[in-house]
Amino acid sequence: MTNRGQDLCDYIQASPSPYHCVDTSVARLQAAGFTELKEREVWSHLPPGAAHYVIRDGTLVAWRMGTGAIPESGFRLIGAHTDSPNLRIKPNADYVREGYRQWGVEVYGGILTYTWFDRDLGLSGRAVLRGSNGPVLRNVRIDRPIARIPSLAIHLNRGIRTDGFKPNHQQHLPPMLGIFQDDAPDLLPKLISDALDIDPKDFIGGDLMLHDLQVPVVGGVHNEFVFAPRLDNQASCYTAIEALVSQTDPVAATTGAVLFDHEEVGSRSSSGAAGQLLVRILDRIISAAEAQSPGGLARASAQSFIISADMAHGVHPNYADRHDGQHKPMLNGGVVIKSNASQRYATNAESSARVQLAAEAAEVPVQKFINRTDLACGTTIGPLAAAELGIRSVDIGAAMLSMHSIREQTGAADVDAMTRVKAQLLRG
Numbered sequence: 131m132t133n134r135g136q137d138l139c140d141y142i143q144a145s146p147s148p149y150h151c152v153d154t155s156v157a158r159l160q161a162a163g164f165t166e167l168k169e170r171e172v173w174s175h176l177p178p179g180a181a182h183y184v185i186r187d188g189t190l191v192a193w194r195m196g197t198g199a200i201p202e203s204g205f206r207l208i209g210a211h212t213d214s215p216n217l218r219i220k221p222n223a224d225y226v227r228e229g230y231r232q233w234g235v236e237v238y239g240g241i242l243t244y245t246w247f248d249r250d251l252g253l254s255g256r257a258v259l260r261g262s263n264g265p266v267l268r269n270v271r272i273d274r275p276i277a278r279i280p281s282l283a284i285h286l287n288r289g290i291r292t293d294g295f296k297p298n299h300q301q302h303l304p305p306m307l308g309i310f311q312d313d314a315p316d317l318l319p320k321l322i323s324d325a326l327d328i329d330p331k332d333f334i335g336g337d338l339m340l341h342d343l344q345v346p347v348v349g350g351v352h353n354e355f356v357f358a359p360r361l362d363n364q365a366s367c368y369t370a371i372e373a374l375v376s377q378t379d380p381v382a383a384t385t386g387a388v389l390f391d392h393e394e395v396g397s398r399s400s401s402g403a404a405g406q407l408l409v410r411i412l413d414r415i416i417s418a419a420e421a422q423s424p425g426g427l428a429r430a431s432a433q434s435f436i437i438s439a440d441m442a443h444g445v446h447p448n449y450a451d452r453h454d455g456q457h458k459p460m461l462n463g464g465v466v467i468k469s470n471a472s473q474r475y476a477t478n479a480e481s482s483a484r485v486q487l488a489a490e491a492a493e494v495p496v497q498k499f500i501n502r503t504d505l506a507c508g509t510t511i512g513p514l515a516a517a518e519l520g521i522r523s524v525d526i527g528a529a530m531l532s533m534h535s536i537r538e539q540t541g542a543a544d545v546d547a548m549t550r551v552k553a554q555l556l557r558g
Contacts, residue, residue: 134372134549135356135542139346141368142358146254146341148188148212148391149269151364155371155389159183159192162375169411173418179380184411187256188212189401191411193386194377199423200416203382204433205521206556208373209403209511210366210440211393214359215239215534217246217303219253219338224316231307231317233277237299238339239394244295245536246340250275251305255338257322265334270325275343277305305340342536354462354542361530361538363393366439369528369545373552383433384415385556393440393511403511409519434521435484437555438476438512439548441540442466442499444529454502459529462541464495465551468510468525476512481524484555492550497529526551 145151156166164181167173176182176195183192189212196203220234237243254271279302284290297303307317315330318338323330346358356365370387377385392402401407413427423429445458459466467482468475489496501507516523528544 134545135348135353138356138365138368138545139348139358142346142360142364145212145360145364146252146271146273147256147269147339149256149337150254150271151212151367152185152188152190152389153269155190155192155367156183156185158371158375162378164192164194164375173414175420176415176418177420186407187401188391189407190389191386191408192371192374192388193384193415194374194380195415195419196382196384197380197421198382199421200384200419201423201425201429202433203384204430204435205386205412206383206434206558207386207388207436207521208370208552208556209388209390209436209438209515210370211363211390211403211511212367213239213391213394214362214364215241215394217241217305217340219255219318219336219340221335223318226310227304229310231310232304233307233318235303235305235340237303240534242532242535243297243299243303245532246303247279247281247297249278249536250343251277251279251340252343253277253321253338254341255336257326257336257338258334259326259328260332260334268326270322270336270338271341272321272325273343276321277307277340279303279305344537348542350542356540356542356545357537359537361540362441362533363439365441365528365530365540365545366548369548369552370439372549373556376549376553377556381557383558384419388436388515390511397511397514403514404518406518408515412519428520431520434519435481435555436512436515436519436521436523437485437552438510438515438523438525439552440468440510440512440525440527441530441533442468442527443533444531444540446531452502452505454500457498457500459497459499460541461529461531461539462543463497463529464544464547465489466497466499466527466529468499468527470500470507472507473513474507474509475525476510476516476523477525481522485524485526485551488554489551492547492554494547494551
């Protein structure tokens with residue numbers, strides 16, 4: 131059996147940005163026989179069992195055609211997101227301060243800022259290059275310690291002990307890159323051109339970000355944990371893809387995995403869950419399906435189900451009071467069903483029961499999470515997708531600690547458990 135904890139580490143190591151996460155997922159889909167469709171092309175014939183995927187920027191939609199007419203059999207989908215909180219490079223990034231080269235950075239999502247200090251940082255993302263017929267997009271990654279955000283010595287900042295750590299994002303987050311030299315070119319174009327073996331003049335810009343260079347590992351005294359960056363939410367992307375490719379025989383419903391970008395900043399983009407991308411792809415799948423039945427997407431939605439898969443807040447032994455006393459998920463305690471009466475999560479009693487039954491069939495324990503009533507609740511793609519598509523939804527996840535840190539923690543056994551439950555939910 132695959133060591134899914136280590137396999138997840140390999141997946142995350144290959145995926146320092148949303149664009150790389152898509153590429154890593156595509157490689158696994160292609161190995162399972164999935165082929166790419168382009169949005170701009172005509173989709174003329176999708177027979178039962180056909181397995182395809184579509185890429186838009188940092189978002190991936192993959193599916194296997196079911197044996198039934200979609201308006202009658204519906205979709206069973208797993209949703210997750212490829213992006214994680216991090217530091218993004220500003221357009222005019224290069225500058226010099228006090229004789230040191232630095233980059234201007236922007237906070238993306240709700241990062242735990244202090245965890246980004248004193249880390250060895252690389253660069254990754256998507257570069258936009260000058261091509262003969264217009265812009266050309268290429269993924270880029272630099273896995274060497276080119277950047278670091280140094281802390282201020284305690285001797286110059288003694289108030290931190292009583293006042294806490296409160297860095298100003300504009301002033302204190304720019305990383306140090308090197309010593310300024312008068313005859314040296316701008317750093318960013320030089321680094322990108324060297325990495326991609328292009329002329330620096332052909333670099334126009336990019337969607338670029340910093341990433342931690344410490345590799346993901348399986349750890350703990352008995353190897354019961356995974357320590358890694360971007361577990362929120364690449365761990366859910368991994369288990370979604372693994373669940374989908376495990377479905378070698380088609381079922382009546384059309385099954386799929388949807389990995390959105392931009393969840394950490396609200397999902398309102400052309401490739402986010404609050405946009406029209408998924409609804410248009412589902413409509414096109416129905417139109418191109420071999421088996422037809424009247425009613426289209428409106429009828430299919432009544433037969434469909436989408437699993438919003440994001441990570442869940444495991445109980446922290448040093449901060450157990452931050453959890454509701456009856457809802458304390460444990461790492462390696464099985465699938466977590468997340469609920470919120472204000473619909474910050476999309477779960478209701480019926481969708482929760484579906485997960486409960488699937489977990490029983492997969493022989494995986496179930497845990498429940500709901501926020502303390504006096505604490506604000508985060509949200510996921512679940513309510514957005516459910517509202518946009520009119521499809522029943524549920525929010526689930528694996529318990530984790532250090533959410534939104536540069537390095538997070540989850541249970542190694544939960545990686546396989548989540549894969550099994552998602553596979554069971556796809557089977558119905």
